[in-house]
Amino acid sequence: MIRIKSDGKIAQLAKHLSDPAWMKEYIDRNMVQLSRHVAGIMRSKVRKHRYTGALEEGIKGFYNPIRLQAVIESTAMRGSHDAGLLLEYGTRPIR
DSSP states (O other): OOOOOOSSHHHHHHHHHHOHHHHHHHHHHHHHHHHHHHHHHHHHHHGGGOSSSHHHHTEEEEEETTTTEEEEEEOOEETTEEHHHHHHHOOOOOO
């Protein structure tokens, strides 16, 4: 049998970890930073395909705290087509 004696710090830590109030604040703070960081990485990846710079400048990262969701998206368009999808998938053969 193992016995652990504590001055109450372990119980306080367990109570703190089981309290969801601190988690929301922690998640919100870190997801904002993560979405900005990932958007920066995406910008650097499309930089080598730079034509006008619109695609690179159109990559935005934001965090939706209600849904607990980080979104990184491209807002650049080529006519009526998404510039990010054109880069990723290309176009059909031109006749």
